[in-house]
Amino acid sequence: MTQSVNLTLEDNIAVIEIANPPVNALSHAVRSGLQDAFRGIAENDAIKAIVVYGAGRTFVAGADIREFGQPPKEPFLPELINEIESCTRPVIASVHGTVLGGGLELALGAHYRIAAPKTKLGLPEVSLGLLPGAGGTQRLPRLVPVTKAIDMITSGKPVSANEALELGLIDQISGEDDMRAAGLAYAKALVKQGAGPRPVSGLPCNTPEDGLFDKARATLAKKARGQLASQKCIDAIEGAVNLPFAEGLAQERALFRALMDSDQRAALIHAFFSERQVGKLPEIKDVEPRILENVGIIGGGTMGSGIATSALLAGLTVTLIERDAEAVAKAEGTVSKNLAGAVKRGKLSQEKFDAIMAGHFKAGSDYDALAEADLVIEAVFESMDVKKEVFGKLDKICKPGAVLASNTSYLDVDEIAEITSRPADVIGLHFFSPAHVMRLLEIVVGAKTAPDVVATGFALAKRLGKIGVRAGVCDGFIxxxxxxxxxxxxxxxxxxxxxxxxxxxxxxxxxxxxxxxxxxxxxxxxxxxxxxxxxxxxxxxxxxxxxxxxxxxxxxxxxxxxxxxxxxxxxxxxxxxxxxxxxxxxxxxxxxxxxxxxxxxxxxxxxxxxxxxxxxxxxxxxxxxxxxxxxxxxxxxxxxxxxxxxxxxxxxxxxxxxxxxxxxxxxxxxxxxxxxxxxxxxxxxxxxxxxxxxx
Structure with missing residues (x-):
């Protein structure tokens, strides 16, 4: 047993808590702790059922990324899950939060599954150039339709608890958020019913329609052009349908190892880690960003309206300035249309949309409305003369400490900054169109840009759900x-x-x-x-x-x-x-x-x-x-x-x-x-x- 895994007994029910913050990743310590717990349970005939749940905000969100690139250590996850599944007492996975990758594979190794209402369950390994390598491709199609298994595994997109219940991936949705209590209640009910172990590996695989795998391969050849992992996922799922479980599991492992050795896996892992490293810069380490709640935007065209939309979706208050009443009305219409699209896609509630349009978003033609803005982003025509004129106005109107940003995609940020009396407050924020969709934000640091202004740029990127990249000043930046x-x-x-x-x-x-x-x-x-x-x-x-x-x-x-x-x-x-x-x-x-x-x-x-x-x-x-x-x-x-x-x-x-x-x-x-x-x-x-x- 380790501090990452805790075992307690309650009314002849073994309760195993996984406690490896922040996301209960399946580290070596967690795997070892789970193995020790189940081996100890095997020696205790008084235990009638086992509940596994995660402490904190989630069950298990996947592998421990800190172990990526290191030699694997026993117990290996596939063998551990097989060992859990072979338990002679019913095992209940009581899950919540983001149950992803190895976390879902672990839950599939249990005999029964209960989930909190807002749980998300998925197998996103394909995004790293891999396939689920701990039985996910073999167990999932024994619970859900093969078509859905293909979709979940090759897209990596999670499903909600309601959809998981409808598919048969889980057995119950809990009426409460306390998943320890929910798991215990479910375990006691199963014991009372006399329910025994129900290993997923022993269930028959759902029968696919004729030609399903060939059709899926052809679709993915177009949709995921050139990508190996999605095609290998199909091979593994087809093995689940056509081979005995043990043989399918062996094939899955062989396919997983081949992908582990591929250039594509290395490239996708590189992308994954690079996006987490890109904002870690010595110049802003331990530097507090400036306050960021009220944002002004100059220009309501496609770019300005997109930036406004992105800021509003992030909960910021936005004041947009255009040249005249006609342009103001057009910008308001564009922002409203963008936000309505977010409502339609389920990214924004109707109530929040109404609140934004009633108070958090204002548009006009008077620069004086920007006097209290914490950050002003200029998004006007790509002309140095026009931008200098805008920054000259902002320098006179904006409060001390306000960050003045240009959305220029090519022009010299230092030349823009020199038109003001506060070049330390000036920075480039190069959004990509459409700004409320594209993830990249180039944060262009001028010769005199203050470190806390740089930190504010990265804080804005994080709040908007974007990836900020530091760039120096040159024509076109990076x-x-x-x-x-x-x-x-x-x-x-x-x-x-x-x-x-x-x-x-x-x-x-x-x-x-x-x-x-x-x-x-x-x-x-x-x-x-x-x-x-x-x-x-x-x-x-x-x-x-x-x-x-x-x-x-x-x-x-x-x-x-x-x-x-x-x-x-x-x-x-x-x-x-x-x-x-x-x-x-x-x-x-x-x-x-x-x-x-x-x-x-x-x-x-x-x-x-x-x-x-x-x-x-x-x-x-x-x-x-x-x-x-x-x-x-x-x-x-x-x-x-x-x-x-x-x-x-x-x-x-x-x-x-x-x-x-x-x-x-x-x-x-x-x-x-x-x-x-x-x-x-x-x-x-x-x-x-x-x-x-x-x-």
Missing amino acids: GNRILATYRKAIDGAVLAGASPFDVDRALVDFGLAMGPFAVSDLAGLDIGYMTRQRLAATRDPREVYAEFSDKLCEDGHHGRKTGRGFYDYSGEQPVPNDDILGYISEERAAKGIESRSLSDQEIIDRYMAAMVNEAALVVEEGIAQRPLDVDVTLLNGYGFPRWRGGPMQYADTVGVDKILNDIKRFAEEDDFLWQPAPLLEKLAAEGKTFASLNA
């Missing part, structure tokens, strides 16, 4: 700076001979949800055009500048919003706009470029080499503090496939030397764009990885 470079690389691939449609197809096959040219259409081609025009005066004459995107814009084709861009949107489904091929052909001829065929692999190699090389510069210059900051940015703001872990993790996986060799190869075509970053050369020469810089 994400957009890297984007600008890899966009030049794929434009170069098009000039060399690929079509935009070849590029999009290759990169979608690589794992992107959308190809970069399709994304440009979605964002609006005029956005990139304006940025390129802003930088035209400083463009180096040695740069091989691709003009075909500009030509599209100048002819009035801005993407989806005008019906044509790289694709034609006039029909039910987008189709390639073949006009772009004419623009490209003319440009190749004008530049004297002889078109050649590019393989999908070369397109991918160009895309990744450019991304990694620029990211290495971003890290070397301190714009990103660590390589993991780059990975988190690209994963959460730019659609980089999570199962590849981010560009720096990808480089470590394929080899830093491989990326460097690709750059040298492409430099034979364009030695201005393809200049190796010194950091990349240093790591390759020393045989080191980007991960070595994440400490």
Whole structure:
């Protein structure tokens, strides 16, 4: 027995408490304590039933992440659960909170299950590139329909207690929150009924419909393109249906071990830990953020309204300022529509919606309404002159200590700060559109930004449910700076001979949800055009500048919003706009470029080499503090496939030397764009990885 597991007796019922705060993770101490408890119970014939419950806010929320990457120690969870299931007295799992992963597998090893009303139960291992490896794929389809087992395991999404009861995953929903008492009452009732053990492994597996597994594999091949774990989950569940339990369990374990050794598992674990590490910065350690309750927002367009929505959903009071009554009304309508969507999706109650619209949200055109705001976020047109004008007004109106933030996606935050008398209070907060949906928030720290202002930026990200990444000041910060470079690389691939449609197809096959040219259409081609025009005066004459995107814009084709861009949107489904091929052909001829065929692999190699090389510069210059900051940015703001872990993790996986060799190869075509970053050369020469810089 350990302090993490406590055994008491009450009326011949053994009560086992798991107490490993904060989430009762299945650490080695917990596993050992459970094994000791059950072995002790086996020697006591007076015990009639066993209740297992979790102390604190949850039952068991899964494995102990502190043990990830360490050699496993006995007792191993699969064998422990088998041992619990073989108990000769009824075992009741009395669960509450978030019963996830190994926690649910542990509950499945019990003979009966009772849950608190608000319990969530799920098997999210697929999100880490794994499958449930302690019997989850074998026991779940013996309790719930196979179709639902496939859905739960391949999506990782939990179900509510009510749905779990309806499915047969649990036996009862408790009428009280005290799960020790609820478990005891249920155990006593079972003993009185003479109920014995009911091992799930002994139940017949639900019979699936014909062709279900093939259909599921085909669906996931599209939905989870390129991902190994979801397909292996199907294999394991099919084994549960077709094999004796012991053989299915052995197959599950073999599949689990194969996934443990995969690059995808390593990448997903890297993403998981990086997102938990990204906000841990020496400069804000033990620094208290400023008070953050009243937020002002300047600008009620798509971005400003999205930021307002996100803040309101987080319980903040918001005052939005627009230029005139018409713009104010439009912004109010957008915010109301966004919040109504949250009500429809069950993310916001109707009562809270009414309260927000009645008092927590105000919109107007008078800057004086921001006099008491704790934080003001400017979200106006991406023009330095316009932003300076806004900050000049805010400097005069806002109270001392108010944080003044710009939502700029490219512009110099230090130049903006210097227009004020309080540059220490100025910070960049680069939200991604739609701001109430996208998780990434680049927190851009200026030369004079105070540490408590930086801490306030990270506190805001946490409150909004976003992932904050610290970025330094440069054109485009982390994400957009890297984007600008890899966009030049794929434009170069098009000039060399690929079509935009070849590029999009290759990169979608690589794992992107959308190809970069399709994304440009979605964002609006005029956005990139304006940025390129802003930088035209400083463009180096040695740069091989691709003009075909500009030509599209100048002819009035801005993407989806005008019906044509790289694709034609006039029909039910987008189709390639073949006009772009004419623009490209003319440009190749004008530049004297002889078109050649590019393989999908070369397109991918160009895309990744450019991304990694620029990211290495971003890290070397301190714009990103660590390589993991780059990975988190690209994963959460730019659609980089999570199962590849981010560009720096990808480089470590394929080899830093491989990326460097690709750059040298492409430099034979364009030695201005393809200049190796010194950091990349240093790591390759020393045989080191980007991960070595994440400490």
